[in-house]
Amino acid sequence: MDMNTIYNLFSIINLVAAVLCVYYAKKLYDSTKGAADFWLFLSAFIFSLGAYIFFDFVEKLFGLVFESAIKAAQDMSISFAAIFALVSAIYIKKMFDEMTGE
Amino acid sequence: MPVKKNKTRKKLAQKNPKKKSISVSNVTKKKAKKSVGPKKKPGNQIIKTEKKKRVKRVEQVNRKNVEKILYQEDKPMDIIEKFVPAQDSQSNNDTIFPMVISGSSISFVSKRNHITIISLLFIFAFFMGGYIYPASLDDVVSNNVIWAGNDGQYDRGLFGQFYASIAFTMGVFLLGYYVNATFIKYNIKDWNYFSIGVLLMFLFGLGRIGELVFDHNIFEGFKNIVLPFALIVLTFAIYRIFKNMTGAM
Numbered sequence: 001m002d003m004n005t006i007y008n009l010f011s012i013i014n015l016v017a018a019v020l021c022v023y024y025a026k027k028l029y030d031s032t033k034g035a036a037d038f039w040l041f042l043s044a045f046i047f048s049l050g051a052y053i054f055f056d057f058v059e060k061l062f063g064l065v066f067e068s069a070i071k072a073a074q075d076m077s078i079s080f081a082a083i084f085a086l087v088s089a090i091y092i093k094k095m096f097d098e099m100t101g102e
Numbered sequence: 103m104p105v106k107k108n109k110t111r112k113k114l115a116q117k118n119p120k121k122k123s124i125s126v127s128n129v130t131k132k133k134a135k136k137s138v139g140p141k142k143k144p145g146n147q148i149i150k151t152e153k154k155k156r157v158k159r160v161e162q163v164n165r166k167n168v169e170k171i172l173y174q175e176d177k178p179m180d181i182i183e184k185f186v187p188a189q190d191s192q193s194n195n196d197t198i199f200p201m202v203i204s205g206s207s208i209s210f211v212s213k214r215n216h217i218t219i220i221s222l223l224f225i226f227a228f229f230m231g232g233y234i235y236p237a238s239l240d241d242v243v244s245n246n247v248i249w250a251g252n253d254g255q256y257d258r259g260l261f262g263q264f265y266a267s268i269a270f271t272m273g274v275f276l277l278g279y280y281v282n283a284t285f286i287k288y289n290i291k292d293w294n295y296f297s298i299g300v301l302l303m304f305l306f307g308l309g310r311i312g313e314l315v316f317d318h319n320i321f322e323g324f325k326n327i328v329l330p331f332a333l334i335v336l337t338f339a340i341y342r343i344f345k346n347m348t349g350a351m
Binding site for chain 2: 010018020021053074
């Protein structure tokens with residue numbers, strides 16, 4: 001089995017896992033809506049990851065047709081994932097400080 | 103007569119200081135009796151009851167905060183119960199802080215530092231990988247590194263991808279660190295899966311950087327293999343957290 005075929009298989013697995021991840025993240029966000037900003041940014045982080053995986057799948061699907069645009073979209077989604085990860089990390093700390101009264 | 107008067111004055115003068123000294127000593131004795139001896143118990147009891155009241159008040163406030171912050175109304179209380187202080191907990195007997203901090207399995211490393219140590223070990227392994235696996239002939243032909251992308255030409259896109267990968271890896275590392283410093287430290291249910299998922303995502307980020315920096319296929323392979331595992335673990339973790347919070351099946 002060729003390595004490229006395995007990578008294509010992985011991209012399908014990634015897409016399925018990412019769709020499920022986004023689905024449960026959405027449900028988690030809905031169930032905690034308005035409770036704390038942490039859940040918002042955590043969901044945003046997962047949505048960004050989902051977008052990255054989606055663009056990765058599209059890149060594998062269309063090959064070199066939209067390569068530049070798809071790669072740029074991937075970079076943008078992963079940069080947003082980084083920002084949301086950072087902000088949710090800050091909000092975790094804030095949330096626990098509020099809970100413990102520090 | 104004056105001799106008699108003097109005598110009476112002297113007597114009075116001798117009597118008064120004695121009275122004063124007696125009264126002062128009585129007061130000090132009374133104070134001493136109050137502070138020392140068997141009458142110590144009521145004071146201690148008052149302190150104990152005040153301490154208990156304060157602990158109860160803090161518990162109530164914390165419960166309210168947890169309910170407000172973590173959950174909406176009508177949600178199960180199974181996680182909130184974790185925040186109620188254990189009566190025989192090791193470290194929180196003397197403090198008012200009611201949350202139970204779970205101990206680390208490694209005695210000399212605190213729980214929040216596990217992810218830091220593992221991350222540093224993996225960064226070291228990646229640096230070492232650059233020396234162990236030098237570029238093969240195929241890697242040189244493919245030329246897919248930051249300094250030379252398209253047929254040996256400088257590629258701005260790959261340069262941007264490199265910085266995006268560094269930002270992603272750092273952001274995920276910080277998220278993992280704070281998840282460990284809060285949820286894992288207080289041993290909140292199912293967040294250990296999330297922590298493992300975040301760590302795998304961190305490895306994926308390292309793989310992306312490694313793919314661009316080191317001219318070898320092994321880094322690309324590592325990145326592609328780690329990503330599905332990271333996503334599956336993250337999905338499972340979020341499913342478990344959601345199920346645990348809402349009680350949904």
